[in-house]
Amino acid sequence: MTKLETNQHQNTASASLSPQPLNALGFSEHFATQAAQYGIGQPYRVTEDFGLRFVVSGDAQGRLQHFNLIFARKSDRAPIIGDWVLGIPTNTGEVEFIDILERTSCFQRSNSEDRVQPLAANVDKLFIVTSCTDEFNLSRLERFLLLARANHIAPVLVLNKADLAADINIYLDQIAELGTDIPVCVLSTFTELGVTQLHDMIAQNETCVFVGSSGVGKSSIVNALTGSHRQLTLGVSAKGARGSHTTTSRSLFMLPGHGVIIDTPGIRSVGVAASADSLSDAFEDVALLMTQCAFRNCRHNGEAGCAVAQAVDDGRLTLRRLNSYKKLQREAEFFEDKTAAMRRQRDEGKQRAARRGSRERFERDPK
CATH class of the missing domain: 2.40.50.140 (Nucleic acid-binding proteins)
Incomplete structure (x- = not known):
């Protein structure tokens, strides 16, 4: 069954x-x-x-x-x-x-071989799950947010295992650095905190995907939303208060009166499959500062008149976020270059095949 x-x-x-x-x-x-x-x-x-x-x-x-x-x-x-x-x-x-049938959207990443790996199709909303444990990592969340923006999918941050936090505001204050327009749901499947709120975030006919690292509790969330134990889960380990990886396939579940949800295996590597232009959507604060620099060719490395460097000095922008932006920018530019090279290679292959076909037709019938 x-x-x-x-x-x-x-x-x-x-x-x-x-x-x-x-x-x-x-x-x-x-x-x-x-x-x-x-x-x-x-x-x-x-x-x-x-x-x-x-x-x-x-x-x-x-x-x-x-x-x-x-x-x-x-x-x-x-x-x-x-x-x-x-x-x-x-x-x-x-x-x-x-x-x-033609997709309305596709959530995808770049894998270890720098190839685009589609993970889920026709997605309306991406629930990015993290937890109040050592797994919590802002830079990883930024990668998921970038992929959501690049694929025109609405992101929601889910802060799971809230019952393990001595002070939940420590995590919420850090999440605020990622932007004020991103919905956040504080959740605990153990105490059922936030389960109703999360359920209400899934609108009728919507397709929502849960993504995150292994052990953050995605399968437990699916079980809480569906009111059963369809997804196998393992207990939290003592080291780092992390759950164990249990989901090995991708499965879709219906929520009557709402939409459908998709559970996915834990993602260890969140490779960038996005254009450099899409960075401005995921890093609106950084993109806005870059427009305020005194010189249009500013490289944002501490030059005179650099609004970005001034924001870092003033504490309005963290150095971590700026470095994350620059790293993702390099990866996005590499992805664009490789995608363009593969496209040229495919086009050249088609042209060679077309010339070969024309030559063979001429040899068969010179007239």
Whole structure:
């Protein structure tokens, strides 16, 4: 029995009475229009992603039902969790893959090989989970915020394990450095502090993804929101008050009357898959200061008339945040250069293939 099926046992009535069961999974006119243009198959959403195997959910006689997806592993069009795909039901109770419908957004990062790794599709809101333990790290949070802004996804910071904090304001004061417009939810799944607030942050038909380091309590949060123990969790270790990594796949869960949530494995490395221009959205304070420098070619390394350096001296900007900005700027510029080089390589390959095809056609028929 899959996670989605377990969730459906408690919500069978609402799913079966819905005239459009796919709406409970976040189906919208954006996807309906695309599906209609194909004229074949029906839409399903990827609700479990095991890397090489996928489970999808779709309408089966007015009710949501899950199916294994028949998918060619060597295909260059691999779906990911949250994708809407077109498929054809088979006699064996599976769904044969046809195509992926165009995404509204995609949360992605750069992996250790400097390649873009999509993690979740059609995401509306990114819940960035950290904890009141040694894991708490502002620079890591800035990386997640940058990826959210770059992919046009609304970020929310979740400060979990609040019951372990002697003074929660110590963490909140640090988070304030990241910007005043970022929603923050203080949470404890142990005492249930903030669970209702977090639940209310998930609007109807929204797709929300929980991301963060291993052991910050993402699976415990999913369990608290769904009111069950669908996700396996392990206890907190004594060293650093950290939980243990338990989630190994990506799974999607429905919240009746709200939206859907996606739990992901812990992310150890948050590689930048963003343009340098998107930094200004994640670092609005730094970007604003840079416009106030006396000289337009200021490199912000302590030159005369540098508003950034003055802000650091005055205590209005921390040196940590400035260094974080510069590091992410270097990574973003490297990512842009590599992406451009790969694009040129692909274009050159297409041009060579086109010339080769023209030459072969001429050799077959010189006239």
